[in-house]
Structures are given as C-alpha cells and as structure tokens.
Amino acid sequence: MILYVDAGTTWSKVCEFSPCESLFEDKFKKYLKLTKDNRKYYIIPSNLLKNAGFNFTAATGHMSKINLANENNYMNEVIALSKGFLVNNDKKSGLILDLGSRDAKWVKFNNGKFKDLDWNNSCASATGATIEMLLKFYEVSVDELEVTDEKYNITCGIFGLEKIMDDIANGEKANLAISKFLHGIAYNAWSFAKKPKEIYLSGGFCDNKCFTDSLSKYVKVNKLGRFVLLDGLMQEYNNLQLH
Amino acid sequence: MNNKKRRIIGFWGYPSLDLINKYKSIYPNHEWIDLDIDYGCPKLGILPDAYCKIVKNMIYNAIWLKDRIDIIIAPIGKEKCDSGWFAAKLLKDMGFKVEESIYEQLTRRNKISISTSNLPLRKKFELITADIIEQKHPHYEQSKPEFGFWGVPPNDLSVLELFPDNTHVYGWTRCVEAGVPGDIELEMFVDKDVPTVFYAQAFCAKTQLAKYLADKYNGLYVDIDDMVTNSVKYKIEAFIKLR
Structure with a gap:
C-alpha cells in the first residue's frame, strides 16, 4: 500500500495508490472524497489518523513525522506547496496562498523561478481552526454564511473574537458576525501576500464560498483545492505527472 | 562561560x-x-x-x-x-x-575577513563576537557568496546552521568585524544580487531595518523571539532550497 499524507493540525489529506480495496479504505471509507485512476483522496481528522497505525510513504505537514516509515521522506510544507503549484499551473507563474488550520503561507513564482515567500505561523487569527470552532460554538452552518461589505479588523485574532462576542451580545446574528470575521481574514490574507492582483488559493478555505467571495472583493481568486501539497509531495517522491 | x-x-x-x-x-x-x-x-x-x-x-x-x-x-x-x-x-x-x-566612531576600521570567509556561518558569528574583546584579525580563506545573512547574532545560534558555508555576513555583525558598530551605512549594505535572509530579534528596533531591506532587496524577513521554531526553520530552508 502506498500512502502519501499532508498531515495538518486538524485535517489530514491522504492519497492512497491502490487498484483495489485496502485496509486503509476499509477504515476510512467515510472520509473518501475523490477517486481518480488508481488514486483515492481522503480528508481525515488528524487525531484519527495519528492513532490508526498506518505508515506513510512520504509526508508533509505539521504532524507528519509521527507516522512516517522513513523520516527522510518528509518534505517541508512550503516546498511541497511550491512543487504542487508548479504541477498545477501551466504558466509556472503566479502566487499560491495556502490557508490552513493554524497558519498561512504563500510562494510566488515567475516562469518557474522562485521570487518570494512568507509563512505566518504564530497568529491564529488567519486560520481555519478558529472558524471551525466559531461555527460549532454558535451552531452555524457554513451554508448560512453570507458575504458582507463590512469586515472586522482582526490584526489581532483575540480582538476579532471579542468583537464577534460583543456584536452577538448586542443582537447581531451569529452567521453575519462570523461572516464579517471571515471577510477580515480574507483581507488580512490578501495583505499578508503583499496585495497581489491574482491569487491561486490552496487549502480548506477553497470550500468556503463566503471566504472566497470576500477575498474576490480584492483579488482574482483561482481555487486549486485541498490537495496541492499532496500533489507536490507525490511529484517529488514518485515523479508523477498528475495533470 | x-x-x-x-x-x-x-x-x-x-x-x-x-x-x-x-x-x-x-x-x-x-x-x-x-x-x-x-x-x-x-x-x-x-x-x-x-x-x-x-x-x-x-x-x-x-x-x-x-x-x-x-x-x-x-x-x-x-x-x-x-x-x-x-x-x-x-x-x-x-x-x-x-x-x-558610547562608541560611534567611523574611522578606525578593521579589514573584513571573517564575514566573507568560507567558514561555517555559526563559526563566523562566534569568531566575530569573540573578537570584540580579544582582537586578532587573522585572514581567512574567502568565498563567493551564495547566500547572505543580515543582522545581529541571534539569541538561538542554531538558526545559523541552516546555511551553507559560503553565506556572507551583513548588517550589524559585519559592522562589528569592521570595528564600527555604529556605522549605519555599512549596516544597511548588502550585495544586492545575493539572496539574503534579513534577521532581527523580535521586539528589537532593528526589525524596522530588516523588514525594509528585505522588501528592497527581495530577501526574506525573519524575526525570532527566543528559540527558533520548526516553522521558522522550514521557512528559511525553503528560501534556500527554492532559490
């Protein structure tokens, strides 16, 4: 069984190479998102994966070293993102922004040549885990979020959370307050990436329409989905021509 | 000690x-x-x-x-x-x-040899700082710079071990080797075509210079509070590998 993993803090993205059913598929069938040729793509809660006892062929991400059969097959996340972007972008030019559970990182290329990068890994304000917690706490579904013109200033995530709580206490609907928070995250992400005119977006926020619509107020957004780092990882370790 | x-x-x-x-x-x-x-x-x-x-x-x-x-x-x-x-x-x-x-003199200058040598980067910093009290000024074999490291000696010197030996030293540490620690012109000097990491201690006023110079010379700005985290290491590693 060949398994590649982008093991994030809360969610792990896994690609399994297997022509038939496997022990892995048996265990994680409910998390299977996509099947393509002999490849099966899963999105699995990281805490389940960590304790499942599977060894991975190669890995990237915050939690990956735990389950690696050979720790030399670990790839730095920014490098995986870069390689995944180049696999997914014929022009080999542009800026790829990955928004994860707890961090944001971007890399810029021009004709396949590295130009610039940054990685914000300290502040939780610009991350998906905060949004997931807010949605759970206020019992709001992602579909209930709607784009707002107003945005919270969330340079500091703690102040942003305080603003949500204040506004909801004063009668604001929770879905609108969280939407304003999301708008603030979108604006911060764009500013963090040095305000480009076009962004290729990677990560779980690709599935959040309110976020991508908010970001589109500032920049042209191309969604590449949640498997970009996996593509980079597989390209490196299997020399795959994925697209 | x-x-x-x-x-x-x-x-x-x-x-x-x-x-x-x-x-x-x-x-x-x-x-x-x-x-x-x-x-x-x-x-x-x-x-x-x-x-x-x-x-x-x-x-x-x-x-x-x-x-x-x-x-x-x-x-x-x-x-x-x-x-x-x-x-x-x-x-x-x-x-x-x-x-x-107060030692702001600009005239009594030492020849720079350690900053531009082929010694390991950490060794360069250790020799330069040791030289403050026991000035020796030996000549070291010179190298052509592949990368640059701008800044003061980091609190966590292990960050310097990420760089190849042909990394040149810029910023305040280079000023120290030259015997002119208050020379702002020399502190702001870099070889503009050399990919350089601009480092400052978090909460230090030199973050102002480091961020400005990183933007000006398309380098990588990094600030570290206490000990270097894995994320900062990976960011620097990506900057070096993607160049």
Whole structure:
C-alpha cells in the first residue's frame, strides 16, 4: 500500500495508490472524497489518523513525522506547496496562498523561478481552526454564511473574537458576525501576500464560498483545492505527472 | 562561560576600545562575559514578557552573576540601542557598578575577513563576537557568496546552521568585524544580487531595518523571539532550497 499524507493540525489529506480495496479504505471509507485512476483522496481528522497505525510513504505537514516509515521522506510544507503549484499551473507563474488550520503561507513564482515567500505561523487569527470552532460554538452552518461589505479588523485574532462576542451580545446574528470575521481574514490574507492582483488559493478555505467571495472583493481568486501539497509531495517522491 | 569562579567584567554590544583596554589593565585576571548571550539563566520577570530577548539576557545574566561581577561596561549609543541605555540605568539602580560606553566612531576600521570567509556561518558569528574583546584579525580563506545573512547574532545560534558555508555576513555583525558598530551605512549594505535572509530579534528596533531591506532587496524577513521554531526553520530552508 502506498500512502502519501499532508498531515495538518486538524485535517489530514491522504492519497492512497491502490487498484483495489485496502485496509486503509476499509477504515476510512467515510472520509473518501475523490477517486481518480488508481488514486483515492481522503480528508481525515488528524487525531484519527495519528492513532490508526498506518505508515506513510512520504509526508508533509505539521504532524507528519509521527507516522512516517522513513523520516527522510518528509518534505517541508512550503516546498511541497511550491512543487504542487508548479504541477498545477501551466504558466509556472503566479502566487499560491495556502490557508490552513493554524497558519498561512504563500510562494510566488515567475516562469518557474522562485521570487518570494512568507509563512505566518504564530497568529491564529488567519486560520481555519478558529472558524471551525466559531461555527460549532454558535451552531452555524457554513451554508448560512453570507458575504458582507463590512469586515472586522482582526490584526489581532483575540480582538476579532471579542468583537464577534460583543456584536452577538448586542443582537447581531451569529452567521453575519462570523461572516464579517471571515471577510477580515480574507483581507488580512490578501495583505499578508503583499496585495497581489491574482491569487491561486490552496487549502480548506477553497470550500468556503463566503471566504472566497470576500477575498474576490480584492483579488482574482483561482481555487486549486485541498490537495496541492499532496500533489507536490507525490511529484517529488514518485515523479508523477498528475495533470 | 568559564566555570571557574573568576571575577567578572560584564559587557554587552561593542564597548569602546579605550574602555576595554582600561578595564583589562585594572582587572587583568577577570573573565569577560558577554551578557548578550543566552546562558540559560533563570527568567526573573523583571522585564515585560513581550520584549527583546537579548535585552532580557543582559539584565537577567547580570543579576544571575551579580556576586561575581565587579563592573559592567554598558554600550548605550547608536552602536547599541535605547534599550541598552535603559538597561544601564536599571542595573545602576539595582546597585551594579556600570560604566556607560558610547562608541560611534567611523574611522578606525578593521579589514573584513571573517564575514566573507568560507567558514561555517555559526563559526563566523562566534569568531566575530569573540573578537570584540580579544582582537586578532587573522585572514581567512574567502568565498563567493551564495547566500547572505543580515543582522545581529541571534539569541538561538542554531538558526545559523541552516546555511551553507559560503553565506556572507551583513548588517550589524559585519559592522562589528569592521570595528564600527555604529556605522549605519555599512549596516544597511548588502550585495544586492545575493539572496539574503534579513534577521532581527523580535521586539528589537532593528526589525524596522530588516523588514525594509528585505522588501528592497527581495530577501526574506525573519524575526525570532527566543528559540527558533520548526516553522521558522522550514521557512528559511525553503528560501534556500527554492532559490
């Protein structure tokens, strides 16, 4: 069984190479998102994966070293993102922004040549885990979020959370307050990436329409989905021509 | 630090040569201790948590070694920072004997050899800082720069081990080797075609210079508070590998 993993803090993205059913598929069938040729793509809660006892062929991400059969097959996340972007972008030019559970990182290329990068890994304000917690706490579904013109200033995530709580206490609907928070995250992400005119977006926020619509107020957004780092990882370790 | 219980002359930054020579003459058998360095002494909570780690080292090392220190030579001019000036006042107020030093001269210059050598980057920093008190100025084999590291000696020197040996030193550390720690023109000099990491200690005023120069020369801006985190290591590793 060949398994590649982008093991994030809360969610792990896994690609399994297997022509038939496997022990892995048996265990994680409910998390299977996509099947393509002999490849099966899963999105699995990281805490389940960590304790499942599977060894991975190669890995990237915050939690990956735990389950690696050979720790030399670990790839730095920014490098995986870069390689995944180049696999997914014929022009080999542009800026790829990955928004994860707890961090944001971007890399810029021009004709396949590295130009610039940054990685914000300290502040939780610009991350998906905060949004997931807010949605759970206020019992709001992602579909209930709607784009707002107003945005919270969330340079500091703690102040942003305080603003949500204040506004909801004063009668604001929770879905609108969280939407304003999301708008603030979108604006911060764009500013963090040095305000480009076009962004290729990677990560779980690709599935959040309110976020991508908010970001589109500032920049042209191309969604590449949640498997970009996996593509980079597989390209490196299997020399795959994925697209 | 020498483990023998010798009496100590404490200093930080780059004291004036006249004062160094004066106190070598007064205390010929004393050990010179660079209070900037993190020796793992107890954290005393005297300074705010969010404050420059190097200045915390200066104050906490001094208090930790108080029984052995006879004099602290305290740079307070442009070759150090306002925090050095404040630290000198605080330590005097705590009962230390402190001699303030201003060393802003620009004429008495040493030839640069370590910064541009092929020695490991960490070794370069260790030699340059050791040279402040015991000036030797040997010639080292030179290298063509593949990368640059701009900044002060980091609190966590292990970050320097990420770089190849043909990484040249810029910024304040290069000024120290040149014997002109207050030379802002030399501090802002870089080889513009050399990919350079611009480092500053978090909460240090030099973050202003580091961020500006990183943007100007398309380098990588990095600030680190205490010890380097894996994420910062990966960011630097990606910058080096993607170039």
